[in-house]
Amino acid sequence: MTPGLTRRDACCAAAASTAMGKYLRVIYLLSFQGPCVTTSEVAARLGVAAPSVSAMLRRMDAAGLITAAGPAGIVLSEHAERHARDVVRRHRLIETFLVQSAGMSWDEVHEEAEALQDVVSDRLIDRIDTALGHPHRDPHGDPIPQPADGPADGYTEDWSPSLTGVPVGQSFRVDRISDEDSTALQYLAGLGVRPGVMLQVVDREPFGGPLWVEVDGQRRALGTPLTQLVHGVVNA
């Protein structure tokens, strides 16, 4: 066994490769964002060519991680979902840790966590979880799933509504910002738009024009691609 060499839980060596962890996480998260997960979506998210995804899907299928990738898109097996949830957990705990303990800012940890999520040991994740006091949200406001062997938690990937459709005149508390685009994240951070912040929707220009919001007493214009990343609740 040699504890420490076994970096993943060894129940399934297949899901242990660093590349497969990235695929699992992305497929898992995409499955909450649309009716079906397609090869090209995955390719776009991971920045690889479509045939690379096809090849990986074949390997994942051979490992029993895929149930029928037909017209319903890519569907993870129950087993694969557990692994994917665990990758998500590691990713988000690492993000939280890097912000809290290493002094990184919340808009620059995503790529770092992407690189680390598949190489940290379970023991380190455990230590981090303890040191941080078992957090439930990462710095982007994303929920942190509990370990599979633990008690059932209230974990869900459901998103609160995005800023895009909020009517003029409403106030809006940001609770979560999608972290898949790091440059957008940096821009939003620069404007003071971050999880927990309260903002007012003061105007909306027609024909897809920007949404004007007030944050920290400043008026800011946000295009639709940006407002779609910002989620929260009205009037909270």
Next chain:
Amino acid sequence: MTPGLTRRDACCAAAASTAMGKYLRVIYLLSFQGPCVTTSEVAARLGVAAPSVSAMLRRMDAAGLITAAGPAGIVLSEHAERHARDVVRRHRLIETFLVQSAGMSWDEVHEEAEALQDVVSDRLIDRIDTALGHPHRDPHGDPIPQPADGPADGYTEDWSPSLTGVPVGQSFRVDRISDEDSTALQYLAGLGVRPGVMLQVVDREPFGGPLWVEVDGQRRALGTPLTQLVHGVVNA
């Protein structure tokens, strides 16, 4: 450019692979421990077969990282040494960080750092260095080199004498414990033998028998393989 994707300094993409980082670090450190570094030493340290080392040496040679691996053993180029020093820096900063901020114990961080040293970004290393207040020693007492572009530091890999030859009756302050064997490290940690601790040599049995030391008021017997890992200064 895309900062963040460039995980290493990009001056030399060759030295950026995770495997090569491990080879660089091990070859660099071995070069301080004997007249010449051999293929089989490297293979043993990394836990790979000798032909794997030969193959990697060929790649390193092609990348200009090796100067003549003849009878003088494997010799790193000056350029490669800078890279190797940087890997050592990352490794030791990570160890320090994991002990200080994640609550890991000093005898379990080595393997973790081995896995992380080649995937963390320079930016994270910088943040860690700052957050820890620019430490000069890691939890095993190993010196942490400064970045190559910084001012000349007093960094040296020279070891203080090992406990092995200390005469009976002397007191000895441990300043450094070799971290290459994690089980030995755990055992020593369990005995209370750690960097900074003071111990007394109370007896030595003949014919390679154990050395008896007193630490924390307890008499302990240490075999030669163990005493060779423990370094420090007499009567300090």
Next chain:
DNA sequence: GCTCCGAATAAGACGCGTCTAATTGTGAGA
């Protein structure tokens, strides 16, 4: 001078993860 042993390398193979180019579906629209 020969022989034997251990260290080092060559040869050949494999798995992973990626790519490009070419092919095969699979719709929607004319």
Next chain:
DNA sequence: TCTCACAATTAGACGCGTCTTATTCGGAGC
């Protein structure tokens, strides 16, 4: 129904890092 466009896969290749087996090289001892 045919066609065009797009999504997906196949085919074929490459680089990395590892392995095992076989060979070569260099000394030390007889």
